[in-house]
Amino acid sequence: MVQKLDELQWCRGLAILAVLCYHLWPSFFPNGFLGVDVFFVISGFIICANFEHLLQQNSFFPSLQTFYARRIKRIFPNYFLVLFLVVVAGPLIFLEADQQVLQKDAKWAAAFATNIQIIDEDGSYYRLTSAFKPLLH
CATH class of the missing domain: 4.10.860 (DNA Excision Repair, Uvrb; Chain A)
Incomplete structure (x- = not known):
C-alpha cells in the first residue's frame, strides 16, 4: 500500500x-x-x-481484482446510502412535480447511468437545468 x-x-x-x-x-x-x-x-x-x-x-494482475473489489466494497455502500437519503428527503424538500423527477433520476442513478440520462434529456451535460439535479454526481 x-x-x-x-x-x-x-x-x-x-x-x-x-x-x-x-x-x-x-x-x-x-x-x-x-x-x-x-x-x-x-x-x-x-x-x-x-x-x-x-x-x-x-503482483499487479492478481491484485487488480483485489483492487477493484476493495473499491466497490468502499464506494457502493456510501453511494447507495446517499441515493437512499436523497430519495427519502425528497418529499420534505421538493414540490410534488420535482419529486417525480427525483424518483426517475434515482432509478437512473441506481443503474449508474445518470450521465446517459442527462445527455438524452437535456442534450448537454453542462446545461443550467442539469445544475439543479441532486443526483448528478
Missing part, C-alpha cells in the same frame, strides 16, 4: 465541497463543477501510485 498523502485528501475534500456548493448555490459558485475534474485528476494520481506499487512487487 502506498503512503496516504493527507494534502491530497484535503484537496479532494475541497473539490467535493466545490461541487456541493455549486449544486446548492449555482449563481454563487458558477465554476464549482470544476471540482469534479480536480477530484478525478487527484484520484487518478492516487490510483496510478497504487498500481506502480503493485508493479514493483510483481
Whole structure:
C-alpha cells in the first residue's frame, strides 16, 4: 500500500465541497463543477501510485481484482446510502412535480447511468437545468 498523502485528501475534500456548493448555490459558485475534474485528476494520481506499487512487487494482475473489489466494497455502500437519503428527503424538500423527477433520476442513478440520462434529456451535460439535479454526481 502506498503512503496516504493527507494534502491530497484535503484537496479532494475541497473539490467535493466545490461541487456541493455549486449544486446548492449555482449563481454563487458558477465554476464549482470544476471540482469534479480536480477530484478525478487527484484520484487518478492516487490510483496510478497504487498500481506502480503493485508493479514493483510483481503482483499487479492478481491484485487488480483485489483492487477493484476493495473499491466497490468502499464506494457502493456510501453511494447507495446517499441515493437512499436523497430519495427519502425528497418529499420534505421538493414540490410534488420535482419529486417525480427525483424518483426517475434515482432509478437512473441506481443503474449508474445518470450521465446517459442527462445527455438524452437535456442534450448537454453542462446545461443550467442539469445544475439543479441532486443526483448528478
